[in-house]
Amino acid sequence: MGKQNKTAITPTRAEDYPEWYQQVVKASQMADQSPVRGCMVIKPWGYALWENIMRVLDDMFKKTGVKNAYFPIFIPLSFLEKEAEHVEGFAKECAVVTHHRLEKGANGGLEPAGMLNEPLIVRPTSETIIGDSFSKWVSSYRDLPLLINQWANVVRWEMRTRLFLRTSEFLWQEGHTVHATAEEAVERTQMMLEIYARLAEEYLAIPVIKGRKTASERFPGAVDTLCIEAMMQDRKGLQAGTSHFLGQNFSKASEITFQSSIEKEEYAWTTSWGASTRLIGGLIMTHGDDDGIILPPRVASSHVVLMPIIRKPEDRMNIMMYVESLAKELKDKFYHHCPLEVEIDDRDIGGARGWEWIKKGIPLRVEIGPRDIADNSVYVGRRDKGHRNRTSIKRDRFVGEITHILDEIQQTLFDRALLFRKTHSITLDDKLRCAAFRNHSTYEKYAPYGTGG
Amino acid sequence: MGKQNKTAITPTRAEDYPEWYQQVVKASQMADQSPVRGCMVIKPWGYALWENIMRVLDDMFKKTGVKNAYFPIFIPLSFLEKEAEHVEGFAKECAVVTHHRLEKGANGGLEPAGMLNEPLIVRPTSETIIGDSFSKWVSSYRDLPLLINQWANVVRWEMRTRLFLRTSEFLWQEGHTVHATAEEAVERTQMMLEIYARLAEEYLAIPVIKGRKTASERFPGAVDTLCIEAMMQDRKGLQAGTSHFLGQNFSKASEITFQSSIEKEEYAWTTSWGASTRLIGGLIMTHGDDDGIILPPRVASSHVVLMPIIRKPEDRMNIMMYVESLAKELKDKFYHHCPLEVEIDDRDIGGARGWEWIKKGIPLRVEIGPRDIADNSVYVGRRDKGHRNRTSIKRDRFVGEITHILDEIQQTLFDRALLFRKTHSITLDDKLRCAAFRNHSTYEKYAPYGTGG
Structure with a gap:
């Protein structure tokens, strides 16, 4: 294999998909393993993506009347004991706080001291603790x-972890609503699923299938669990957002009752719904290629990198002035109501520089050297095309069209993922085919019940 | 005392300031005590205020080149053991995770199981865990x-807690920077202090004094601790944001070294800086009066409430149409680049409705009844004036001037607080007065070293 055919990521997807995933996360500088088993460090490039996802979701939630609040990270053990079915599903593997102090031990090191009367659980999800507040807030x-809704960190003690997909600590939002009727709660459950589907399709460029979980895959304590699932490039399904109709199960456990309009005391109907940093894992596995991640422009950590090509030191000032004025012009533009995010990378590190941005998946790479400036043009590479597929574009035209180009990339990513799913889907239209599929299928799922909510 | 002189909050500030504070937090619906000792539930009205503070700070940080990231909530015990002085100050009272599982016990309840080899500490601050990442990220x-910077929850096991001011779990941001020279790190320490001062004065309307902590009040492990302090209405000082120059102490403990430009291996110079939900406590104690909290318009959870006055059911539709068209007009306006936040409260609960909004501190209350509509005007109460001090204003004029009125309220709050501080300050210009002050002063501080960072 010649040098020119080499990929930035080793192994390739075809060679070893799980290992390819780990290498992409590392190469894209999205996250690191931490010294705490199963917990990740989300690096600035990954966190900026999460910030964009949070902004989009938060706006959509608020437009439906949702307000944010914050509840304690710790859940008293007795709260979990109240909700038997819930515990069965969740409380088995979780972080337990038993002491509230450290003291110098005999060997000079530190030892836990100050044992708590009742152990505290680091929230794996907050139904029980939020239910306690709701029981006080709701009376009529x-x-x-x-x-x-709350934006929070949660902990589920995972034995085998993979960055973003399954970690012991992860970041998410958890929405919790209370309603007077079952119909209204069911409607809310569906409304939030639609929001997750919109986030996935319109922003993350991930086509999803909306569906209902079977009884065995349901959220513990839920009457009904809806979710969106997407097909990854290894043809496995990934659950990316879930919305639960909890019936009156949690309101009975937490005593959330209200006086109805005919003055009858009734148990309320509740829902909960969540999406997490796992979405980032899904995004990587949907759009990544053998050169790294590809970020959909509408949630990208940054949209475009400008790379000055400075071969002679005496050219530096001129080139940098050109680059900086271009950056300013671009930053003044808006892409879907958000300012364009522009990076300038003037490091003198040769070809490594371009590859670094390819691996990080930035939608547009722009090179600017003396010849481009003389021609008043820029040399543009799109991340949805091959790395050698670059074009010279007049500066004015590039500035004028950049948001259209970004929209094109966004659409390409979605279309490609949808085509992939269609190509690898079969319709099971009779019992025989269904049985045959079950027996011989390689179809699998990622963590059907885990960090997705 | 006649009914008309009654205050919404009992006791008044003069009667019992600490108890007044607790009652204001409760009456303003900002936060609740939670069933977890020392942890608070931040309710939507309080959380919206925190969201606005986060937005302002986050923007200011990013303008100086800071990027957000996220680090694990757990810190291995051994990390704390490495930094002796730090531990001395922090690790004494903190939540310790010792187990990672719950199992059914003999009595049918749940019991901690799966003991960890090394206990994990719920972060009281993240210098040690972030230092570990930085040692890998920095080489040249x-x-x-x-x-x-990271936005996070942290836990310090407090024995006596007060909502927002001192809680076992609180929300904050912690910035951590690494520099090649001491000068640059010192400059960054000061730059971030300026940002906190700007947040306090320009947004929270709290005049602050910038200063340097004495050795005994310094952040454990810091070379220098700068902070902003404000005078509360009981004339105590409150620390509201801190910025630490850490010298090479943490880089030595975490092995953060870099190759200098002359190829010498050196320990880096680090800083850290933080502000927390305690700012909300400071805001309440600076601006609150005997009727509740007063929110400075630039960070207010909401700017204006419209209260339709519907005495006859047949008027409802007309009045609500008027109110809703006014709300729409107001929501289209911008106040310092953010859309105006407008509440409509059409609950039929008599005088309680107005008092509720006074206690919640919304800057403007607007009443709209049939007579106002006939006159095309609105009846406006400003929270910085007495509750009976209300004026009729033509609708068009109100809409045209609302942002100026909000700016006026913002300025009034700041001026009032500054005057209060000046009135209750004395200059100690010789040793004798200084000694006399020390001996007879009632001057005290709130938690000089605690949840402020």
């Missing part, structure tokens, strides 16, 4: 619906 | 400065 039908 | 002077 006039207080309903109650529509609350 | 070209990697510097490294400017990182």
